Amino acid sequence: MTSATSINPIVMLHGYSDTGKSFQTWITKFKERNYDVKIIHICKYISLSNEITIDDIAEGFDQALAQQLGEHQNFDAIVHSTGILVIRAWLAKYTTQGFYKLQHLIGLAPATFGSPIAHKGRSYLGAMFKGNREWGPDFLEAGTRVLDSLELGSKFIWDLAHKDLLGDTAFYGSDTNTPYVFTFCGTNQFFNFQLLNQLTIKATSKIDLPLDGTDGVVRWAGCELRTRKITIDFTKKQYQDRLHISPWKNDGIAPLVRIEGCNHANIMGNPSPELVEIIFQALKFTSTSPQDIHNWHQVALNILSPKSLANAREWQQFIIRAIDDNGEPIPDYYIELATTNNQHWRRIEDFGVNVHVYELDKSLRCFHVDITDVKNLENLQIRVVASSNSDYVRYCGYALNSQEDDLADLELDISDILKQKSINFFYPFTTTLVEIKLKRQTRDALVEFMLLGEESNSELEW
Template sequence: MRVVCLHGWSGSIESMRPLSKALTQQLGSSLIQLELGQYTSLDDDLTLDDLATAMMNAWIEQRLPTAPQSINIIVHSMGALVLRHWIRRYFTPDTLPIARCVMLAPANFGSVLVHQGSAVLGRLFKGFHFKRPFQVGSQLLDVLELGSPWTVHQALEDCFNQPIFNTSHILTTILIGSEGHRGLGALLNEPCSDGVVRWSSAHLEPVRYCIDLSSHRPEVERVVSGNQVAYQIISGLNHASILQEEGSISSKLIEAIIQGLKVTPQTFQDWRHVCENKTDAYLRALDSKALCQQHVVSVINQYTHPVTDYCMTLTEQRCDDHHLTEYFQSHVHLGCHVYRNDKSFRSFYWDVGAFWNAPDQWEALHWSLVAMPQFSPPLGEVGYMSYDDVHTPAWVLDESDMKALMQPHRTCYIQVIVPKAVQGVFSWVPSKVDISPET
């Protein structure tokens, strides 16, 4: 069965050649290099729609099979987003031509790279040798940005509404490196990442919450993805070196890729357990106990309009003792990124390993949300109700809620519906005309 290779942002065909060469030596004639990676992802004019169209044109031109489950594919970084959009545009779950997919460091839920890539530094380092200098594919970077609405909407389709990365459709293996970059590249490094993509951003088994505050009593709905993927963190590799041929490190990667290309529906669960056990063994050997999770939060009102000015916090229920709340802010909460084009979307990064290793036991957590403008008559007669320890928290999490929420290596999407209240806008004016009926 032939294999398609698709590179990521700022990549090229050349970036995939070392991997293709190593795989060809192992698989022989069963692997045919298809140079579908010849797209200029640094061009500012390109969108994902353009890339999906170009991919379909190349697919037809190369006479690649379109019968269900008739070809395998390897993608790197943003190539995963291109693939998922192409699938969404042209196929249904029953007509997917992909049988197996191996994702290398996929930016399925964004990348920290965008914070640098769209700035001057990113343009100098990424756009230096490009035919249109100082362009880094700004429209594609909007998709790659942490907290991007596009990645959320895509996940709602292929992770929840019609999950396709499972034994019934595409047998998917996700491999990501354990190391950050050195030198100037260390500017991008974060805990639990390969220097560009967070471990939690790569995974395709997200969980979704809806916290509806617009009803009489706050309602919380939790939905788990229907995807099942094999997920492995491979030690010694970063976002760039995962494509390079490097002795013993490469042999571990090549072995995992080949397993991902040969797995069957009958052996897939065993392969998932192998990947899980190898990841657990690597994490146990670490000096750092950081285990991170990404939370993408969007806030809307009851009219589905975005709420762009808000503060979301988690506090310990015991109001007389703030040391656990302080611990959460200083050890668990690693940062928050506000999506540039829609500030109602934000990416929160939490160390759930630190959460479960807190110096004291969590009794309960209060999920608080304060949005502006606040509804506070008579000073503020148009605005949003406050949900905090002073009023009523948006969500009180008990131990089971915390265990369900605080899990590493995945993205958790949380949509909050906060009611907008209005008071005193209209008033009755007494009529001075006698309108009583005539007798």
């Protein structure tokens, strides 16, 4: 690990409903370390307008970079919460032009895969608590389209991950063409958002599960950029074609560092001296060695994460999408994971306990799973039940080992995933994308021709 030969300009991006003022403490920390404040740029953007999207903000971010930095300029970024989605959207769309090069990306409680409270912000209470207070056409608006993108399992997050995490171009990692990424998240709850959560429950009579594995606003498992995609395709006739796992191209990213005693707010407003020191070390990181990244992470854990966290429960997110063989979404389905013992099917109960269905496209769902007791399973089966809610259409898969095009129930042994040590189905504090493809079968003779007699009229009934 070596120090950078020069200090890059630093760009700071705040989160949803926030302002650049939240970075004032960090500005002070930079001044104390003799950084030239002229190279520190705090971005302020509008999120409390129902017409604004994250892509709009990313476009504005690109324009601001051109005005403040000029072309062909290296820079570092510190982002909080929703700021990570803004910079990811910017990277996916604009960095291929080669005008700027992001060298270090620091995520403070980043909402990399959304937030479990985002959908609450669209409610009346959400507008009352977080809505725009400036009088005008956007008064009390809560930024519906930004919140939609922030919702767990959103189509925006699904599509963005396919661009910057799963596509052919590597956007993050340890080589010289991609930024070093370091993420941090607290383990304490943020009181204001807990209160909003409780009030929303009372107002809607909905029962939400405890916010385990979060800082009250983002989930630990939803912070990291390390991810992979699993495709389970029941439309394939051969077993070996049904399971596909994408390569993990982001293994050069430092894993998440959890910070005891820190929450979603004070990670910005009152960071500990230890956290400040670790982040300044991260901004100077220049090694391309995976071992150096591992060593940095171990040092950060020893300083910021006490040994008590070593025995804490481990969580993982799965964002699952079900589609048919025409690529159309399947909104009504149920998934079971199970393990077998002496041919006895034993369902993994924790897998379906905490599930959020994305409001605008119910084919997308986010599962938050306590994997502490299941990550060492020796075999794994998946069962899917899907319905079209129609007598004319059903979802199914081809029967295995059949010479005919027989159709079968949707069950698959995916134990092979567990046998590949470099892959792992259960991986703590990460998010895994899963796409399930089913065959759409219409009822026989849905369209029929009628033979008309001489005395019949010439109209056909469809």
